[in-house]
Amino acid sequence: MNLITRDTDYAVRALCFMAQNPERVVSVTDLGTRFAIPRQYLRRILQSLARHNILESSRGQGGGFKLRKHPSRILLSDLMEVFHGALDFTRCVFRSAACPNQANCPLRKTVKQIEKNALIELRATTIASLVSGHPAAKAGRKAPGKRPAKQRNEKSR
Amino acid sequence: MNLITRDTDYAVRALCFMAQNPERVVSVTDLGTRFAIPRQYLRRILQSLARHNILESSRGQGGGFKLRKHPSRILLSDLMEVFHGALDFTRCVFRSAACPNQANCPLRKTVKQIEKNALIELRATTIASLVSGHPAAKAGRKAPGKRPAKQRNEKSR
DNA sequence: AAGAATGATACCATTAACATATCATAAGGG
DNA sequence: CCCTTATGATATGTTAATGGTATCATTCTT
Ligand code: FES
Ligand code: FES
Numbered sequence: 001m002n003l004i005t006r007d008t009d010y011a012v013r014a015l016c017f018m019a020q021n022p023e024r025v026v027s028v029t030d031l032g033t034r035f036a037i038p039r040q041y042l043r044r045i046l047q048s049l050a051r052h053n054i055l056e057s058s059r060g061q062g063g064g065f066k067l068r069k070h071p072s073r074i075l076l077s078d079l080m081e082v083f084h085g086a087l088d089f090t091r092c093v094f095r096s097a098a099c100p101n102q103a104n105c106p107l108r109k110t111v112k113q114i115e116k117n118a119l120i121e122l123r124a125t126t127i128a129s130l131v132s133g134h135p136a137a138k139a140g141r142k143a144p145g146k147r148p149a150k151q152r153n154e155k156s157r
Numbered sequence: 158m159n160l161i162t163r164d165t166d167y168a169v170r171a172l173c174f175m176a177q178n179p180e181r182v183v184s185v186t187d188l189g190t191r192f193a194i195p196r197q198y199l200r201r202i203l204q205s206l207a208r209h210n211i212l213e214s215s216r217g218q219g220g221g222f223k224l225r226k227h228p229s230r231i232l233l234s235d236l237m238e239v240f241h242g243a244l245d246f247t248r249c250v251f252r253s254a255a256c257p258n259q260a261n262c263p264l265r266k267t268v269k270q271i272e273k274n275a276l277i278e279l280r281a282t283t284i285a286s287l288v289s290g291h292p293a294a295k296a297g298r299k300a301p302g303k304r305p306a307k308q309r310n311e312k313s314r
Numbered sequence: 315a316a317g318a319a320t321g322a323t324a325c326c327a328t329t330a331a332c333a334t335a336t337c338a339t340a341a342g343g344g
Numbered sequence: 345c346c347c348t349t350a351t352g353a354t355a356t357g358t359t360a361a362t363g364g365t366a367t368c369a370t371t372c373t374t
Contacts, residue, residue, distance in 0.1 A: 001241050111160060195334080198334080214350095216341060322367100324368105326366095330359105330362085338352080339353100
C-alpha cells in the first residue's frame, strides 16, 4: 500500500539530477555511484524512461541519458504510470456474481473519488517542482499540458 | 499500489451488512455464503476486527459477530489500519547514507502532503456513510470523533 | 580493434497479498 | 453428557508484485 515504489523513487532522483544538469549526458555508472543505487536496476529504469520518451539516450563511449522533456512537463504521475500502468487504486475484488450493484457500489465510488483527488495532486507534481522545492501540489488544481493518448507500460512484458 | 486490499473490501461488506441488521448475531458461515467470500479467510478478518473492538463475538451454537460500535464511528481508515498498520504511503527507500536531506526531501514532503489529504477523506468515510450511500468524503473536511491512542495491527505477529 | 556505453531480455530473491488447515475452547440443544 | 456449531489462535501454503542480477547484442568514440 505504498504509492511510491523504488522504481519511482530512483527515477525521481535521477531525473532531478539531470534537471539540474541539463545538456549534460549522464551515464548509469555515474548516477549509480552518485546515489548508491544498484547499477543494473537503475539501468533498467532509465531504459524504460527512454522508451517512454522521457529520456534521450546515446550509446557508446561518453554515452548516457539526458532529459528529452522540460522538467516541468515530467509529472510524478507519468513516472508511476511507466512502472505500474494506469493508476488504479480501487480494482474491485468481487468477481461479477457477488456484487449486485457494481455500477454504484458506495465503497468503489468513494475510493474512486479519493483516487481522483490524489491523482490531481500527483499530476501537479513535476520534476521541476520537486527540484525547486515549491510544492506545486495543491489539491484542486488541474495540471497543465496535454496528456498524450496512451502508452504501454513496463508490465506488459 | 492498491489502497483497498481484499481484507478491507471483505471487511467493509461484512460490516455494512451488520450495520443494516443490528442486534442480529451473524455467523461467518452465513456471511461467507451470502457474499461468496472464502470462509476461513473471512473468519480471520472478523476475528481481527473483534480483537480491535470493532466487533463483538459470541461463541458456540447460535454464535457469531455483531457491531460493537455505531456504524458512524467505524472509519474506513480504521479498517485499513487494522490490516496494514499505520497508513504510510511514503516510506523512504534510501538507507541513511544516500539522501543528504531526509528531513526536507521534496519528494517525501510532497507525497506526505498527498497522503495527508487522502487520509482526511478516508477518515471521513464510515460504515454508516457507505451504507447510506452519502459520500461523506469531501476533501478538506475533518472527521469527527476522537481517535484512541494506539493499537497493535495484525502484522505484528 | 578495444572499450565504454545502452538495448533487450531472461532470470533470481524477497516480500506482501491472498488463502487454507488445524487444534483448542466455549455454548447450546438433543 | 456429548454432539454440533460456533469462535480463538496460529501455522502453513500459494501466488503475484517488488526489488535486484546477469548476459548477449549493438552502437559509438577513440
Ligand atoms: S464490491 Fe465490487 S463493486 Fe461493490
Ligand atoms: S529520498 Fe529518502 S528522504 Fe529523500
